[in-house]
Amino acid sequence: MGRALRLALAIAGKDLRAELRSRTAFLSAVVFAALVLVIVNFARDPTALPALALAPSALWITFAFGAVVALNRAFAVEREHAALDGLLLAPVPREALYLGKLLANLAFVGTVEAVALPLFVLFFDVPLGHALGGLLMVTALATVGFVAVGTIFSAMAVRTRFAELLLPVLLLPFMVPPIIGAAGLTSRLLDGRPWSEMHGMLRLLVLYDIVFVTLSTLLFPAVMDE
């Protein structure tokens, strides 16, 4: 396990360093997230719909699409010069390769979310103080789930000709359960509702994470087989 973790960290470190140098995908995802927030905010009629009613949906639409943009780069970086073959040829357990990519994607999507969240507060003027801790937990739980699925779909899509188109088509249906759960929880958190009302949805998010992280790890070796 120690060796697999070391290899996973080496792979994640390689991806993050590459992104730190270019910042291409990060900037695209952040600009995309900001655009979504701007459009949703200015499309709203403030006399008909209070900001707080729309805020949870706007936040999770932003996170979801920002994540898709971010996840598209996960395996795209391995396409040039068939670098993926280099990873598959090395004595690296396929599971460690998946874990490395998952860790890099979590760091990457988490950073996009960390930039989008203050923009969300700015645009929607949401009083986040009392709900911040809960919102961070919900964000972490939902993000782990859809990034786990997104990582394996990104690996599947990269070998096709239209990877950028295929990834959202594959991923978005699987994002629906965590996004619905997280949006519902965000709404309750912003309303200042008691935690006892949220246990069911939190359990759903935890269950989703366990099931899809496990399934994706188990299926990844087969996905990598030509």
Next chain:
Amino acid sequence: MQPYDGPLLAATDLARAFGPHRVLRGISLSIDAGETLLVAGPNGAGKTTLLRILAGLMRPGAGEVRVRGRRLSHGDPDARRPIGLVSHQSLLYDDRTHAENLAFAARLYGLAKPAAAARDALALAGLADRGGATPRQLSRGLLQRAAIARALLHQPAVLLLDEPFTGLDARAAAQFRDLLRERAALGRALVIVTHQLAEAWELASRVAVLAGGRFALELPRAGALDDFLPRYAGACGG
């Protein structure tokens, strides 16, 4: 690496199809330490598919590959450790220097001193002064040398080479042939897949002609290439 007496690379009854198109069928081979197998054949004969299966990058439809006696499967990553591959692509990242690329690969192979291993491999491929360059800054020939450096990085016992002389000038090709001779002399097993027979002929200890998805001809390499060419043409179907 533990000593091993059997064939370094063995394949039994390999078959592979892409949809209805059967690319390989009934391919078996066995290569001992110090042997070099030259696999020749026309375009589309399945040479690259065979090499990818031997490298563990592609799963055969039937049959199995053993490297130093261990069956290649994704459940046994260490079985792939003795393999080095020079393919059509460099397997390098464009945004990293060659030194960084090779050091990263060295970490994947668990080498003790990744930076030193990268330096040694680059020097071996004649790129000692290009460690700070990125792949996109190199010509086709120099990039091929970088790919060779990556393949040799972990001192593989089995070297699989797909059209390895592509892009190399005459001097670099000659140096690379010397390098491959040294590897064979050190007890490595080599498989060279090419249709540029002249480049690899002198290196081969055995020659196999892949045509129609099968080894149409397999024999020890003897004599001059010119004497072999009529048989090669016959095996390829004219």
